[in-house]
Amino acid sequence: MSGLGEAVVQADDRQEALCRALGADMVLLGDEVERYCRDWHSDVTTGAVAVLRPRTTDEVAAAVRACAALGLSIVPQGGNTGLVLGATPDQPDSQVVVSLERMTKIRRIDVDDFSAVVEAGCILSEFKDAVSREGMFFPLALGAQGSCRIGGNVSTNAGGINVLRYGMTRELVLGLEVVLPDGTIFDGLSTLRKDNRGIDLKQLFIGAEGILGIITAVSVKLMPEPDQVATALVGLNALDDAIALYRCARRDCCDLLSAFEFMPPLAFALAREAIPDLAMPMAGDYPAYALMEISGSGLVDIADLMERFLGGVMEEGLVADGVIATSKSQARNLWLFREGMNEGQAKRGPHLRTDISVPLSRLADFVRDAEAAVAEALPDCISVSYGHVGDGNVHLNVLPPAGLSPEACAAQIYTAKRAINVVLDAYHGSISAEHGIGRLKKADFDARLPDVQRKMLTAVKGAIDPTFVMNPGCQLNFVRDS
Amino acid sequence: MSGLGEAVVQADDRQEALCRALGADMVLLGDEVERYCRDWHSDVTTGAVAVLRPRTTDEVAAAVRACAALGLSIVPQGGNTGLVLGATPDQPDSQVVVSLERMTKIRRIDVDDFSAVVEAGCILSEFKDAVSREGMFFPLALGAQGSCRIGGNVSTNAGGINVLRYGMTRELVLGLEVVLPDGTIFDGLSTLRKDNRGIDLKQLFIGAEGILGIITAVSVKLMPEPDQVATALVGLNALDDAIALYRCARRDCCDLLSAFEFMPPLAFALAREAIPDLAMPMAGDYPAYALMEISGSGLVDIADLMERFLGGVMEEGLVADGVIATSKSQARNLWLFREGMNEGQAKRGPHLRTDISVPLSRLADFVRDAEAAVAEALPDCISVSYGHVGDGNVHLNVLPPAGLSPEACAAQIYTAKRAINVVLDAYHGSISAEHGIGRLKKADFDARLPDVQRKMLTAVKGAIDPTFVMNPGCQLNFVRDS
Structure with a gap:
């Protein structure tokens, strides 16, 4: 009992010290901490010594130094929409959440440079909307885009529906600003398209889920906004045909193909369990479906391309039936099957989600x-x-x-x-295509990790975060060199 | 004098030890070493204790272990077409060149997977040709492609003329096999498109110019071969107009724009100094020129797109004059101005080349x-x-x-x-957009390197190559922790 009492007093001391060092405005304590310690699916709720909410890069640096001085470790958090417990604490008595939710500025959108600089806490959809108002396009697109934050997208190297054309988040990043575990600032916020000055240090932080530092701002590539979009849903006689159809689409529609999803017949029933008035897009019941999108700007006629493409593959017999959306709302309706399917699964209760x-x-x-x-x-x-x-x-x-x-x-x-x-x-596949490792997949990752990679990861972690301040418990239980 | 004699005897001992450990077939000595110690421009010729030419990944690993055991360091070399002295020795008495020129196998081309696996020593153009025979396309394209080797392309994160559409080499790499400084093998030769299992270790070796290990094989993305290519040369009233034209082309031609080069009026004279019978592509003398290429496969009419695009911008007055190639040989002729310009400069004698x-x-x-x-x-x-x-x-x-x-x-x-x-x-620009640092740009790199980056680079080098076996003298004079 006395041990527990001591622990509580120690926690209070550290909380007071954080308030003194950083100002009470930056620090959340008590009940206010809870929502930062619950994962997006509400499967797990833990706790933290405190939640820190810095407003600037310098305040993030001060937060890191204060935590290090008090022997506290840090769990960086963006929108907390991750699916693998990468951004929520697992050691409530020694961990502090640093939330980037107050660093939401778009520092620059440069149409002529095809680039933008944005702070880590900016919500993805708000950034996309701001870019769109300038006639430009940021292609990262995923279900959580109304809640996830761009720093988290970079820390997890987020994927989504447009990867086949535009790549993972890594391929969209031009530069990073990162607060390192010692509280210094890595200023790599360039917008240069090409910069081959040695080892590209920013790559280390992309997909690192905060174990090497806290991303505070990002410079990214922008594209011209695709003002023409054609969306189609097709019924197929087998999933193999979806693969064959994809190969045709890659060749016939070239780099204008922007999404190609496959879905099972059950998708429609699941989506309608979540959205009961969703209109069925086509008659018939096929063993597999593909939802595809072609998009572009300028002089190419995208609608015509989609019609010619689908006409050709239907004539060949590769596609059994298909419907092309003739309006934005029809296209939205087709995508609602893809998105509603997830909600429908959630309504059926706990289930296995893989990636x-x-x-x-x-x-x-x-x-x-x-x-x-x-x-x-x-x-x-x-x-x-x-x-x-x-x-x-x-x-x-x-x-x-x-x-x-x-x-x-x-x-x-x-x-x-x-x-x-x-x-x-x-099949030599990956247990995590796009969601990351976090804490949820750590054991499965660990069990498959070759010794050479383990040694390298441990060496890199030790090189950048020798005192293990950053997100301990995430990705791997690193063992310090004795 | 006796000191020099001793040094020679020691070198001989080490050469004999290499032959004993690795077999004489792998080891070149004496005069045969010289051509591996001369850079592509023949500006600098040095020497080396030996040149090792392994045939397999295991032989590379054996070579690394043998060198380490003898206190020799290693300069990895591909096609030796780099422009910054990254692959030639600067310490002839203690360095060994490991040439990958015998590791030339294409291990796999998988059309259905849009991927290939190729050994580091394969010449880029040979790889491109093999891929093309399967109806596929590997987009990396640069002047040295008939001599450079794919491992060197990855080690230098090569750029070239198609970067605007397909990215630098980094964006084309799916996986790497690397022999590490301790002689162990990092087996990261996956072809997975998405794999977010933590920190992406392969990124460290891309652009590292061999200071962290020897790349022995690479898995890369392939695309459908663009069977339609439209090439045009346009005359402009100012270089600013080239930038404005690029912006229009990005929007109007969307992701089908595959090259967009600018050239000065002198380009034609320089090219004709190298290739005297090159036909002038257009009358007039404009302050700036742009050479652009649109390409694609399948259902989009690329020639029509180019015509409509150029028609529009000429009507707007953005382009003063233009010529569209109507045959492959005409297109080749236009590119010869771009390529011949370099040869013409070389003919004028020593000059400053920047990147x-x-x-x-x-x-x-x-x-x-x-x-x-x-x-x-x-x-x-x-x-x-x-x-x-x-x-x-x-x-x-x-x-x-x-x-x-x-x-x-x-x-x-x-x-x-x-x-x-x-x-x-x-302008906050880079002294090396695509060529790397090597030894040539080391002082300029060093002079501009912020302390935070220097500390991180030193930590990463120390983590992966703690005994400084790999390419010492390249990129930075790393200082060992005392």
Whole structure:
């Protein structure tokens, strides 16, 4: 009992010290801490010594120095929409959340330079809207874009629906400003398109989920806004045909193809469980569907391109049926099936969510084999596979039957994950195509990590964060050199 | 004298030890070493203890271990076409060249996966040709492609003429195999498009110019081959108009624009000094020229797009005159001006070659200011500025007048570089857009390196190559922690 009392007093002392060092306005304590310590799916709620909310890069640096001086470690947090517990604490008694939510400025949009500089806390959709008002386009697009923040997108190297054309977030980043674990500032906020001055240090922080420093601002590429968009949903006789159709689309529509998603027949039922009045886009029931988008600006006739493309592949018999959206609202409606499907799964209760990638030539084979493995292990579960064809990225989710106890449900989720991972390993795939590792996938990552990579990661972590201030517990349990 | 004798004996011992450890077939000694110790421009010739030519990844690993055991350091070399002395030794008595020229296998071309795996020593154009025979396209394109090797392209993060559409080499790399300084092998040769399993270690080696390890194989992205290409040369009333034209082209031709180069009026004269029978492509003499290319596969009519685009901008008055190639040989002829210009400069004798980048919105301003600074400092020199508009990349070269002594010429080159760099620093530009640092630009890099970056680079070097085996003298004179 006395031990516990001591711990509480120590925590209070550190909280007071943070307020003294940083000013009370920056520090949240008590009940206000909780919402920063709960993950987006509300699966896990922990705690933290405090939440710090700096307004400037210098304030972030001061926060890092204050935490280091008090022996506290830091969990950086953006919009807290990550799916792998990368931005929420796991050691409430020694961790402080540094939230970037007050650093929301767009420092510059330079139309002539095809670039922008934006602070880490800016919400992705707000940045996209601001860029769009200047006639430009920032292509990163994902479900959470109304809540996620650009610093988090960079820290997790976010993917989304436009990767096949524009790449992951890494390929959109021109420069970074980062507060390092010693409180110094790495000023790499250039907008140069080409800069081959040695090792590209900013690459270390992209996808590092905050274990090497806190990203405070980002410079990014912009593109001309695609003012023409054509969206189509097609029914297919097999998932293999989606892969074949993608290959045709890459060739026939060239670099104007901007999205190519595959969905199972169940997508429609799931989406309508979430959005009951969603209009069915086509008659018939096909084994697989693809949702594709072509887009562009200027002199190419995108609608005509889509019509000619679909006309050709239907004549060849590669596509069984298809519908092209003739208005923005129709296009929106097609995308609602893709998005509503996720909400529909959530409504059915706890389920396995995966984020797998395999070589794209083997996507259909993998889905077949992995779904068969799940069906064999768990005949009462439903597999729902969808994702991004061009990226070889499958979200193979598994829904346990209704009415199970929480324990039985968790056991089935665990069994399903194991069954899928056995197949995945045989395909040399990745357990995390776009979501990251965080704390949720750490054990699975660790179990598959070759010794050479482990040694290199440990060396890099030790080189940049020798005192392990930054996001301990995330990605890997790093072991300090003795 | 006895000291020198001893040194020779020691060198012989180490040479014998290399032959014993690795087999004589792998080791070149004596006169055979020289051509590996001379840079591409033949400006500098040094020497080396030996040249090692492994045939497999395991043999590279054995070579690294043998060198480390003998206290020898390693200079990795690909095609030795770099322009900054990154792949030639500067310490002949303690350095060994490891040439990848025997590791030339294309391990796999997977059309369905849009990927290939190729060994580091494969010549770029041979790889491109092999890929093309499968109907696919590897977009990296640069003047040295008949001699440079893919490992060197990755180690220098090579740029070239297609960067505006396809990115630098970094953006084309899916995975790497690297022999590390301790002789272990980093096996990161995946072809996954998306793989967010923590820090992306391969990024460290891209652009590292061999200071962290030896790249032995690479997996890369492939695209469908663009079977339609439209090439045009246009005359402009000012370099500013090239920038404005680029902006129009990005919007009107969207992602189908694949090259956009600017050239000075002198380009034609220089090219004809190298290739006397080159036919002049257009009448008139304009202050600036742009060479542009649109390309694609499939259903988009690329020739029609080019015609409509140029028709529009000529009607607007943005372009003064223009010629569209109507055959492959005409297109080749237009590119010969761009390529012949370099050869023409070489024929005029020693001159300053730069490789500068600035924010692309400021390219024309920079060229004007920097050429003015050169003219003021060196009124008898001729400035030749050309490069890649979409990348903000200028090769501002300076030709001293004929008839100078070698010393006077070198002094003028030095003065020109200083004058340009003063302007460049004011524009926050890069002294190396695409060529790297090597040994040639080390002092200029060092002089501009912020302390935070220096500390990080030193930490990263120490983490991966703690005994400084790999390419010492390249990029930075790293100082070991005491």
